[in-house]
Each structure stands twice: as structure tokens, then as C-alpha cells.
Amino acid sequence: MSNRVLKGLSAGGGFRAIVVEATEAVQGLMDAQLGAQPLSEQRDRVSEILGQVGLAAVLVRVEMAPDQRLQLSLRTKDGSCFADSHPDGLLRGVVSGKCPNFGEQTILQVSRVLEDGQLHQGMVEAETDMTATLTQYMLQSEQVVATVGLHVDVEGGVTKSARGFMVQVLPGASREVMEEVIRALEGIEAKWWEQHPDLLLLDLLGGAGHFTLESEVKFGCTCNQESVLDALGSLNPSEIQEMIDDGEDLEMGCQYCGKSYQITLSELDSLMT
Structure with missing residues (x-):
């Protein structure tokens, strides 16, 4: 049904x-x-x-x-x-x-x-x-x-x-x-x-x-790469810098659907500009 x-x-x-x-x-x-x-x-x-x-x-x-x-x-x-x-x-x-x-x-x-x-x-x-x-x-x-x-x-x-x-x-x-x-x-x-x-x-x-x-x-879910980046962009710049200093891409999962997203170092860098 x-x-x-x-x-x-x-x-x-x-x-x-x-x-x-x-x-x-x-x-x-x-x-x-x-x-x-x-x-x-x-x-x-x-x-x-x-x-x-x-x-x-x-x-x-x-x-x-x-x-x-x-x-x-x-x-x-x-x-x-x-x-x-x-x-x-x-x-x-x-x-x-x-x-x-x-x-x-x-x-x-x-x-x-x-x-x-x-x-x-x-x-x-x-x-x-x-x-x-x-x-x-x-x-x-x-x-x-x-x-x-x-x-x-x-x-x-x-x-x-x-x-x-x-x-x-x-x-x-x-x-x-x-x-x-x-x-x-x-x-x-x-x-x-x-x-x-x-x-x-x-x-x-x-x-x-x-x-x-x-x-x-x-x-269903509304998550996408852009919304994940928006969420990261709301963090304190010092927290984003710590992620960059780790030197590795970041993996994040949607809390609603569990889908994984890869955030590259260049994408993290773009959040600092």
C-alpha cells in the first residue's frame, strides 16, 4: 500500500x-x-x-x-x-x-x-x-x-x-x-x-x-555537499583551522540518513576566506 x-x-x-x-x-x-x-x-x-x-x-x-x-x-x-x-x-x-x-x-x-x-x-x-x-x-x-x-x-x-x-x-x-x-x-x-x-x-x-x-x-533527506559545507562554515574559524592543520581530508556523515561526505583540504581552506 x-x-x-x-x-x-x-x-x-x-x-x-x-x-x-x-x-x-x-x-x-x-x-x-x-x-x-x-x-x-x-x-x-x-x-x-x-x-x-x-x-x-x-x-x-x-x-x-x-x-x-x-x-x-x-x-x-x-x-x-x-x-x-x-x-x-x-x-x-x-x-x-x-x-x-x-x-x-x-x-x-x-x-x-x-x-x-x-x-x-x-x-x-x-x-x-x-x-x-x-x-x-x-x-x-x-x-x-x-x-x-x-x-x-x-x-x-x-x-x-x-x-x-x-x-x-x-x-x-x-x-x-x-x-x-x-x-x-x-x-x-x-x-x-x-x-x-x-x-x-x-x-x-x-x-x-x-x-x-x-x-x-x-x-528522504535534503542533505548535499553544499549544506555540509554551510554547516562547517558556521564553526569558529579556529576550529576549521585545526581541521586544516590535521592535513587530511574530512569525512562527515548526515545525522538523518547516514550518507557520507568527503570534504577536501581545499574546500576547508575556502571556508577561511
């Missing part, structure tokens, strides 16, 4: 829903970040958390900033899981340090650009799981009443499924609309992640509505 995002509006226009199918994209995230680690239940658990963070980033971007890049992280003082969702559907992520567990001192943070160009950052303390945490974030930081579902199943290093949904009640919704949303949520299948995405979206819309968006989601 192709990885994609579907969005729809209920027949009465009182609420909308998003479905994300991203099994292959989450596999790409996992392979890039954890592929070098031996297979284990712990690796699968970290993969599932990374996949949930990736799904959450796509859901929030499509709902709140479909034409903007959005970054979402789950972090503690010991490490983080980070996802970067782009408007062209590209999704990438990073596991840094110890992958967070849900509980005390775990923070969910979202960064995105508003229409006026200002940076919007919101954060909440994590709840007992990612679904509850994202629901709380939408209410507290975005002032949006939403119901969220996230499901990532990884076994033996293989992503069996990665699916998410969000149902948002639009501002000014009546009691009748709220009751309609409740009926729709109660009517979805227990294992909703096994449904075809189109049918799941239709169920979330209460059996009737309009599909308003279909787009791609895929694992």
Missing part, C-alpha cells in the same frame, strides 16, 4: 479528519537511525517511538501548516526522538542519546513557521503515551479540539504497520456536531490500522463527507 496522507471534511462541515499511512516511510526512518544496531526488543521499541514521532509530525503539519516545514521532538535530558516533516511529503528523523520514555520530565515540542513568517514553538509535558500527549498538545498549544490515533508495529526490525489519524472539531461546533464526532469514533473498527486508508477516513467522517486532500509521504 502506497504511503500517503488523506484529508476530508464531514458532510455537514462541522469537523474534518486526516489519515496517514506511512509504513514504508517509518521503515526508512528506522533503517537510517537504527540499522547498524543488532536486532532486539529494545531496538523495536525505539523504532516504534520514532515512528510515532514521525506520524505525529506529519499529522500536525497537515492540519496546522500544510505548506510549511514542521519539526516535532520528544525529549528528556538524556536524549530525544526528532522528526522533520516537509510540505513535499519528505519525512526524516533522528534518535539522539537515550530514546525517551513517556513519563515525568519528558517534553513534546513542535516548531513551525506561521503565515507571517514568525516561528511558533509549543510544548507540553508528555502524558502516558504518544496518543494522549499529542491530543494534549493540540488542545494546549494550538487551541484545537482533536482526537488522535497512532499505531506503529515493529517486529524483528520490520515495520508491520505505521498508521495515524486525527479528527478535529472546527470552531463553533454545535452539540449535534460533537455527538456526530463521537458516533463516528465509536463506529470505527477496533483494529482501525488494518483498514484501507480510504475506508478509515470515510468512517472517521461518519460515513459521508468530502475528500479534500491526497498527498505523498516518504522517507
Whole structure:
């Protein structure tokens, strides 16, 4: 099944829903970040958390900033899981340090650009799981009443499924609309992640509505030789000079995709001019 995002509006226009199918994209995230680690239940658990963070980033971007890049992280003082969702559907992520567990001192943070160009950052303390945490974030930081579902199943290093949904009640919704949303949520299948995405979206819309968006989601990276040189150029000149004094070409790897880049001494020299 192709990885994609579907969005729809209920027949009465009182609420909308998003479905994300991203099994292959989450596999790409996992392979890039954890592929070098031996297979284990712990690796699968970290993969599932990374996949949930990736799904959450796509859901929030499509709902709140479909034409903007959005970054979402789950972090503690010991490490983080980070996802970067782009408007062209590209999704990438990073596991840094110890992958967070849900509980005390775990923070969910979202960064995105508003229409006026200002940076919007919101954060909440994590709840007992990612679904509850994202629901709380939408209410507290975005002032949006939403119901969220996230499901990532990884076994033996293989992503069996990665699916998410969000149902948002639009501002000014009546009691009748709220009751309609409740009926729709109660009517979805227990294992909703096994449904075809189109049918799941239709169920979330209460059996009737309009599909308003279909787009791609895929694992990928934006790194290239120029961006690596730009990153090096931001270092203190004394640090760059130390690299030059070592007398050897520099090898750097992208933290998102693992691709290696060779930086020659002449390229390092050019950063000093």
C-alpha cells in the first residue's frame, strides 16, 4: 500500500479528519537511525517511538501548516526522538542519546513557521503515551479540539504497520456536531490500522463527507555537499583551522540518513576566506 496522507471534511462541515499511512516511510526512518544496531526488543521499541514521532509530525503539519516545514521532538535530558516533516511529503528523523520514555520530565515540542513568517514553538509535558500527549498538545498549544490515533508495529526490525489519524472539531461546533464526532469514533473498527486508508477516513467522517486532500509521504533527506559545507562554515574559524592543520581530508556523515561526505583540504581552506 502506497504511503500517503488523506484529508476530508464531514458532510455537514462541522469537523474534518486526516489519515496517514506511512509504513514504508517509518521503515526508512528506522533503517537510517537504527540499522547498524543488532536486532532486539529494545531496538523495536525505539523504532516504534520514532515512528510515532514521525506520524505525529506529519499529522500536525497537515492540519496546522500544510505548506510549511514542521519539526516535532520528544525529549528528556538524556536524549530525544526528532522528526522533520516537509510540505513535499519528505519525512526524516533522528534518535539522539537515550530514546525517551513517556513519563515525568519528558517534553513534546513542535516548531513551525506561521503565515507571517514568525516561528511558533509549543510544548507540553508528555502524558502516558504518544496518543494522549499529542491530543494534549493540540488542545494546549494550538487551541484545537482533536482526537488522535497512532499505531506503529515493529517486529524483528520490520515495520508491520505505521498508521495515524486525527479528527478535529472546527470552531463553533454545535452539540449535534460533537455527538456526530463521537458516533463516528465509536463506529470505527477496533483494529482501525488494518483498514484501507480510504475506508478509515470515510468512517472517521461518519460515513459521508468530502475528500479534500491526497498527498505523498516518504522517507528522504535534503542533505548535499553544499549544506555540509554551510554547516562547517558556521564553526569558529579556529576550529576549521585545526581541521586544516590535521592535513587530511574530512569525512562527515548526515545525522538523518547516514550518507557520507568527503570534504577536501581545499574546500576547508575556502571556508577561511
